Amino acid sequence: MQLHHYVLAISIGWMVTLIILPFLIAKTRRLAYNRGFEAGKAFHDQTLALQLQEAKNARDDLRTELQRARQAYEQQLAARQANITALKGSISELEARIMSYTGLAVTRADYELLIGTSETLRLAERTLDALKAQRQATAAAARAEGIDGLAKRVHTQLRDTPARAGVAA
Template sequence: MQPHQYALAAGILWLLTLIVLPCLFAKARCRAYERGFADGKLAHQHTLKLQLQEARRDQEVLRAELEDTQRNCAQQLDARKARIAALKACIAELEARIMSYTGLAVTRADHDKLVVAADTLRLAQRTLTALKSEPQAARAGAQAEAIDDLAKRVHAQLRATPASAATAGAAA
Protein backbone atom coordinates (compact mmCIF):
# COMPACT_ATOMS: atom_id res chain seq x y z
CA MET A 1 0.00 0.00 0.00
CA GLN A 2 1.10 3.44 -0.86
CA PRO A 3 1.75 6.12 1.69
CA HIS A 4 -1.04 8.32 0.42
CA GLN A 5 -3.43 5.41 0.86
CA TYR A 6 -2.20 5.05 4.39
CA ALA A 7 -2.82 8.73 4.94
CA LEU A 8 -6.25 8.49 3.37
CA ALA A 9 -7.14 5.39 5.45
CA ALA A 10 -5.89 7.14 8.58
CA GLY A 11 -8.02 10.20 7.71
CA ILE A 12 -11.09 8.04 7.12
CA LEU A 13 -10.44 6.22 10.36
CA TRP A 14 -9.98 9.55 12.08
CA LEU A 15 -13.29 10.82 10.62
CA LEU A 16 -15.06 7.61 11.57
CA THR A 17 -13.60 7.90 15.06
CA LEU A 18 -14.81 11.51 15.27
CA ILE A 19 -18.29 10.41 14.15
CA VAL A 20 -18.44 7.36 16.44
CA LEU A 21 -16.80 8.96 19.49
CA PRO A 22 -19.71 11.34 20.32
CA CYS A 23 -22.08 8.37 20.13
CA LEU A 24 -19.79 6.35 22.36
CA PHE A 25 -19.42 9.29 24.76
CA ALA A 26 -23.19 9.76 24.79
CA LYS A 27 -23.70 6.06 25.44
CA ALA A 28 -21.05 6.05 28.19
CA ARG A 29 -22.59 9.18 29.70
CA CYS A 30 -26.05 7.50 29.63
CA ARG A 31 -24.68 4.37 31.28
CA ALA A 32 -22.85 6.44 33.89
CA TYR A 33 -26.05 8.42 34.55
CA GLU A 34 -28.07 5.21 34.90
CA ARG A 35 -25.43 3.66 37.18
CA GLY A 36 -25.26 6.85 39.23
CA PHE A 37 -29.05 7.05 39.38
CA ALA A 38 -29.27 3.39 40.49
CA ASP A 39 -26.47 3.92 43.04
CA GLY A 40 -28.22 7.08 44.29
CA LYS A 41 -31.50 5.21 44.55
CA LEU A 42 -29.81 2.41 46.41
CA ALA A 43 -28.08 4.86 48.76
CA HIS A 44 -31.38 6.70 49.27
CA GLN A 45 -33.16 3.42 50.02
CA HIS A 46 -30.40 2.47 52.43
CA THR A 47 -30.70 5.88 54.13
CA LEU A 48 -34.47 5.53 54.33
CA LYS A 49 -34.10 2.02 55.76
CA LEU A 50 -31.74 3.34 58.43
CA GLN A 51 -34.10 6.22 59.21
CA LEU A 52 -37.01 3.79 59.42
CA GLN A 53 -35.09 1.52 61.81
CA GLU A 54 -34.18 4.55 63.96
CA ALA A 55 -37.79 5.73 63.91
CA ARG A 56 -38.97 2.25 64.96
CA ARG A 57 -36.48 2.21 67.84
CA ASP A 58 -37.63 5.67 68.89
CA GLN A 59 -41.23 4.52 68.61
CA GLU A 60 -40.53 1.51 70.83
CA VAL A 61 -38.80 3.75 73.38
CA LEU A 62 -41.74 6.16 73.33
CA ARG A 63 -44.21 3.27 73.61
CA ALA A 64 -42.32 1.94 76.64
CA GLU A 65 -42.33 5.43 78.19
CA LEU A 66 -46.06 5.73 77.49
CA GLU A 67 -46.77 2.39 79.17
CA ASP A 68 -44.69 3.43 82.19
CA THR A 69 -46.52 6.75 82.35
CA GLN A 70 -49.89 5.02 82.06
CA ARG A 71 -48.94 2.60 84.85
CA ASN A 72 -47.79 5.48 87.04
CA CYS A 73 -50.95 7.46 86.30
CA ALA A 74 -53.14 4.45 87.10
CA GLN A 75 -51.30 3.94 90.39
CA GLN A 76 -51.63 7.63 91.25
CA LEU A 77 -55.32 7.57 90.31
CA ASP A 78 -55.91 4.52 92.51
CA ALA A 79 -54.05 6.20 95.37
CA ARG A 80 -56.11 9.38 94.91
CA LYS A 81 -59.34 7.38 94.82
CA ALA A 82 -58.32 5.62 98.02
CA ARG A 83 -57.48 8.95 99.67
CA ILE A 84 -60.81 10.42 98.50
CA ALA A 85 -62.69 7.41 99.88
CA ALA A 86 -60.82 7.73 103.18
CA LEU A 87 -61.59 11.45 103.33
CA LYS A 88 -65.26 10.82 102.54
CA ALA A 89 -65.41 8.23 105.32
CA CYS A 90 -63.73 10.69 107.69
CA ILE A 91 -66.18 13.42 106.66
CA ALA A 92 -69.13 11.08 107.22
CA GLU A 93 -67.76 10.14 110.64
CA LEU A 94 -67.23 13.79 111.59
CA GLU A 95 -70.71 14.72 110.37
CA ALA A 96 -72.14 11.90 112.47
CA ARG A 97 -70.20 13.18 115.48
CA ILE A 98 -71.38 16.74 114.91
CA MET A 99 -74.97 15.60 114.50
CA SER A 100 -74.73 13.57 117.69
CA TYR A 101 -73.57 16.69 119.55
CA THR A 102 -76.09 19.07 117.98
CA GLY A 103 -78.90 16.59 117.43
CA LEU A 104 -82.04 16.88 119.52
CA ALA A 105 -82.91 14.31 122.14
CA VAL A 106 -86.59 14.49 121.14
CA THR A 107 -88.38 13.84 117.90
CA ARG A 108 -91.72 14.66 116.36
CA ALA A 109 -93.10 11.37 117.71
CA ASP A 110 -92.16 12.48 121.25
CA HIS A 111 -94.07 15.73 120.72
CA ASP A 112 -97.12 13.83 119.53
CA LYS A 113 -96.98 11.57 122.61
CA LEU A 114 -96.85 14.62 124.88
CA VAL A 115 -99.93 16.13 123.17
CA VAL A 116 -101.84 12.84 123.52
CA ALA A 117 -100.85 12.58 127.23
CA ALA A 118 -102.08 16.15 127.84
CA ASP A 119 -105.40 15.31 126.17
CA THR A 120 -105.70 12.18 128.32
CA LEU A 121 -105.06 14.23 131.50
CA ARG A 122 -107.74 16.75 130.45
CA LEU A 123 -110.16 13.87 129.97
CA ALA A 124 -109.22 12.61 133.42
CA GLN A 125 -109.79 16.14 134.82
CA ARG A 126 -113.28 16.32 133.28
CA THR A 127 -114.07 12.83 134.56
CA LEU A 128 -112.86 13.64 138.09
CA THR A 129 -114.79 16.91 138.06
CA ALA A 130 -117.96 15.00 137.13
CA LEU A 131 -117.28 12.58 140.02
CA LYS A 132 -116.98 15.53 142.42
CA SER A 133 -113.31 14.88 143.19
CA GLU A 134 -111.99 18.43 142.91
CA PRO A 135 -108.45 18.02 144.36
CA GLN A 136 -107.56 15.21 141.93
CA ALA A 137 -109.23 17.08 139.05
CA ALA A 138 -107.17 20.20 139.83
CA ARG A 139 -103.98 18.11 139.99
CA ALA A 140 -104.80 16.46 136.61
CA GLY A 141 -105.46 19.92 135.08
CA ALA A 142 -102.15 21.27 136.41
CA GLN A 143 -100.29 18.27 135.02
CA ALA A 144 -102.05 18.71 131.66
CA GLU A 145 -100.93 22.38 131.56
CA ALA A 146 -97.33 21.38 132.42
CA ILE A 147 -97.29 18.75 129.68
CA ASP A 148 -98.77 21.30 127.21
CA ASP A 149 -95.99 23.76 128.09
CA LEU A 150 -93.38 21.02 127.61
CA ALA A 151 -94.96 20.03 124.26
CA LYS A 152 -94.84 23.70 123.13
CA ARG A 153 -91.12 23.94 124.01
CA VAL A 154 -90.37 20.67 122.18
CA HIS A 155 -92.35 21.91 119.17
CA ALA A 156 -90.47 25.22 119.15
CA GLN A 157 -87.15 23.39 119.38
CA LEU A 158 -88.11 21.03 116.53
CA ARG A 159 -89.08 23.97 114.31
CA ALA A 160 -85.90 25.93 115.11
CA THR A 161 -83.54 23.05 114.27
CA PRO A 162 -83.01 22.60 110.50
CA ALA A 163 -83.76 19.09 109.34
CA SER A 164 -80.70 17.31 107.96
CA ALA A 165 -80.66 14.14 105.91
CA ALA A 166 -79.81 12.11 109.02
CA THR A 167 -82.61 13.50 111.22
CA ALA A 168 -85.28 14.30 108.62
CA GLY A 169 -86.89 10.88 108.98
CA ALA A 170 -86.79 10.95 112.76
CA ALA A 171 -88.11 14.52 113.02
CA ALA A 172 -90.85 13.94 110.46
Protein backbone atom coordinates in the same frame (compact mmCIF):
# COMPACT_ATOMS: atom_id res chain seq x y z
CA MET B 1 -0.06 0.30 -1.84
CA GLN B 2 1.02 3.72 -2.39
CA LEU B 3 1.53 6.38 0.16
CA HIS B 4 -1.61 8.25 -0.81
CA HIS B 5 -3.59 5.02 -0.24
CA TYR B 6 -2.24 4.89 3.27
CA VAL B 7 -3.11 8.50 3.82
CA LEU B 8 -6.64 7.89 2.50
CA ALA B 9 -7.09 4.82 4.74
CA ILE B 10 -5.84 6.69 7.78
CA SER B 11 -8.09 9.64 6.89
CA ILE B 12 -11.12 7.38 6.49
CA GLY B 13 -10.29 5.70 9.79
CA TRP B 14 -9.87 9.06 11.41
CA MET B 15 -13.23 10.24 9.97
CA VAL B 16 -14.98 7.09 11.18
CA THR B 17 -13.42 7.56 14.61
CA LEU B 18 -14.57 11.19 14.72
CA ILE B 19 -18.06 10.17 13.63
CA ILE B 20 -18.38 7.23 16.06
CA LEU B 21 -16.54 8.81 18.99
CA PRO B 22 -19.37 11.24 20.02
CA PHE B 23 -21.81 8.33 20.08
CA LEU B 24 -19.45 6.24 22.17
CA ILE B 25 -18.77 9.14 24.55
CA ALA B 26 -22.52 9.84 24.89
CA LYS B 27 -23.22 6.16 25.56
CA THR B 28 -20.43 6.00 28.15
CA ARG B 29 -21.71 9.18 29.76
CA ARG B 30 -25.28 7.76 29.93
CA LEU B 31 -24.03 4.50 31.44
CA ALA B 32 -21.96 6.38 34.03
CA TYR B 33 -24.95 8.61 34.86
CA ASN B 34 -27.27 5.60 35.24
CA ARG B 35 -24.74 3.78 37.44
CA GLY B 36 -24.30 6.87 39.60
CA PHE B 37 -28.05 7.40 39.74
CA GLU B 38 -28.61 3.78 40.83
CA ALA B 39 -25.83 4.07 43.42
CA GLY B 40 -27.36 7.31 44.73
CA LYS B 41 -30.79 5.73 44.78
CA ALA B 42 -29.46 2.71 46.69
CA PHE B 43 -27.70 5.02 49.17
CA HIS B 44 -30.87 7.07 49.59
CA ASP B 45 -32.91 3.89 50.14
CA GLN B 46 -30.43 2.73 52.77
CA THR B 47 -30.60 6.12 54.47
CA LEU B 48 -34.40 6.04 54.47
CA ALA B 49 -34.40 2.47 55.80
CA LEU B 50 -32.07 3.55 58.60
CA GLN B 51 -34.25 6.58 59.39
CA LEU B 52 -37.32 4.36 59.38
CA GLN B 53 -35.68 1.94 61.78
CA GLU B 54 -34.67 4.81 64.07
CA ALA B 55 -38.22 6.17 63.94
CA LYS B 56 -39.62 2.74 64.83
CA ASN B 57 -37.20 2.46 67.75
CA ALA B 58 -38.17 5.94 68.93
CA ARG B 59 -41.86 5.03 68.59
CA ASP B 60 -41.31 1.87 70.64
CA ASP B 61 -39.45 3.87 73.29
CA LEU B 62 -42.26 6.41 73.43
CA ARG B 63 -44.84 3.63 73.64
CA THR B 64 -42.95 2.08 76.56
CA GLU B 65 -42.67 5.48 78.25
CA LEU B 66 -46.38 6.11 77.71
CA GLN B 67 -47.22 2.74 79.23
CA ARG B 68 -45.06 3.49 82.26
CA ALA B 69 -46.66 6.92 82.63
CA ARG B 70 -50.12 5.39 82.28
CA GLN B 71 -49.37 2.82 84.99
CA ALA B 72 -48.01 5.53 87.28
CA TYR B 73 -51.12 7.62 86.61
CA GLU B 74 -53.40 4.67 87.38
CA GLN B 75 -51.53 4.02 90.63
CA GLN B 76 -51.81 7.67 91.61
CA LEU B 77 -55.48 7.68 90.70
CA ALA B 78 -56.12 4.55 92.77
CA ALA B 79 -54.26 6.10 95.70
CA ARG B 80 -56.27 9.31 95.38
CA GLN B 81 -59.53 7.37 95.13
CA ALA B 82 -58.60 5.45 98.27
CA ASN B 83 -57.71 8.74 99.96
CA ILE B 84 -61.02 10.29 98.89
CA THR B 85 -62.93 7.25 100.12
CA ALA B 86 -61.12 7.44 103.46
CA LEU B 87 -61.83 11.17 103.71
CA LYS B 88 -65.52 10.64 102.92
CA GLY B 89 -65.68 8.00 105.63
CA SER B 90 -64.05 10.42 108.06
CA ILE B 91 -66.47 13.18 107.06
CA SER B 92 -69.45 10.88 107.55
CA GLU B 93 -68.13 9.80 110.92
CA LEU B 94 -67.50 13.41 111.97
CA GLU B 95 -70.98 14.46 110.80
CA ALA B 96 -72.49 11.65 112.82
CA ARG B 97 -70.47 12.69 115.85
CA ILE B 98 -71.49 16.32 115.44
CA MET B 99 -75.12 15.33 115.09
CA SER B 100 -74.86 13.19 118.21
CA TYR B 101 -73.49 16.21 120.12
CA THR B 102 -76.45 18.40 119.15
CA GLY B 103 -78.84 16.36 121.24
CA LEU B 104 -81.44 16.15 118.45
CA ALA B 105 -83.66 13.14 118.01
CA VAL B 106 -83.07 13.16 114.24
CA THR B 107 -79.88 12.81 112.27
CA ARG B 108 -78.75 13.59 108.76
CA ALA B 109 -79.50 9.99 107.78
CA ASP B 110 -83.12 10.57 108.84
CA TYR B 111 -83.24 13.70 106.67
CA GLU B 112 -81.86 11.81 103.67
CA LEU B 113 -84.42 9.05 104.25
CA LEU B 114 -87.21 11.65 104.19
CA ILE B 115 -85.87 13.13 100.93
CA GLY B 116 -85.70 9.65 99.36
CA THR B 117 -89.25 8.88 100.45
CA SER B 118 -90.44 12.16 98.98
CA GLU B 119 -88.77 11.39 95.66
CA THR B 120 -90.37 7.94 95.63
CA LEU B 121 -93.81 9.45 96.25
CA ARG B 122 -93.25 11.96 93.42
CA LEU B 123 -92.40 9.07 91.12
CA ALA B 124 -95.54 7.23 92.23
CA GLU B 125 -97.57 10.37 91.52
CA ARG B 126 -96.20 10.64 87.97
CA THR B 127 -96.81 6.95 87.38
CA LEU B 128 -100.39 7.15 88.65
CA ASP B 129 -101.01 10.23 86.52
CA ALA B 130 -99.86 8.28 83.48
CA LEU B 131 -102.19 5.42 84.47
CA LYS B 132 -105.11 7.88 84.83
CA ALA B 133 -105.57 7.08 88.54
CA GLN B 134 -106.16 10.69 89.55
CA ARG B 135 -107.38 10.08 93.11
CA GLN B 136 -104.32 7.99 94.06
CA ALA B 137 -102.00 10.43 92.25
CA THR B 138 -103.45 13.33 94.25
CA ALA B 139 -103.02 11.38 97.49
CA ALA B 140 -99.38 10.57 96.61
CA ALA B 141 -98.73 14.25 95.79
CA ALA B 142 -100.25 15.35 99.10
CA ARG B 143 -98.14 12.86 101.05
CA ALA B 144 -95.02 13.94 99.12
CA GLU B 145 -95.75 17.58 100.01
CA GLY B 146 -96.14 16.61 103.67
CA ILE B 147 -92.89 14.70 103.70
CA ASP B 148 -91.13 17.58 101.90
CA GLY B 149 -92.34 19.96 104.58
CA LEU B 150 -91.17 17.61 107.33
CA ALA B 151 -87.78 17.21 105.62
CA LYS B 152 -87.42 21.00 105.35
CA ARG B 153 -88.15 21.41 109.05
CA VAL B 154 -85.68 18.67 109.96
CA HIS B 155 -83.05 20.23 107.70
CA THR B 156 -83.61 23.67 109.22
CA GLN B 157 -83.32 22.24 112.70
CA LEU B 158 -80.16 20.34 111.80
CA ARG B 159 -78.57 23.48 110.35
CA ASP B 160 -79.71 25.87 113.06
CA THR B 161 -78.78 23.73 116.04
CA PRO B 162 -75.15 24.44 116.95
CA ALA B 163 -72.92 21.64 118.13
CA ARG B 164 -72.12 21.78 121.80
CA ALA B 165 -68.36 21.90 122.10
CA GLY B 166 -68.42 21.06 125.78
CA VAL B 167 -70.01 17.66 125.15
CA ALA B 168 -67.45 16.82 122.44
CA ALA B 169 -64.56 17.56 124.79
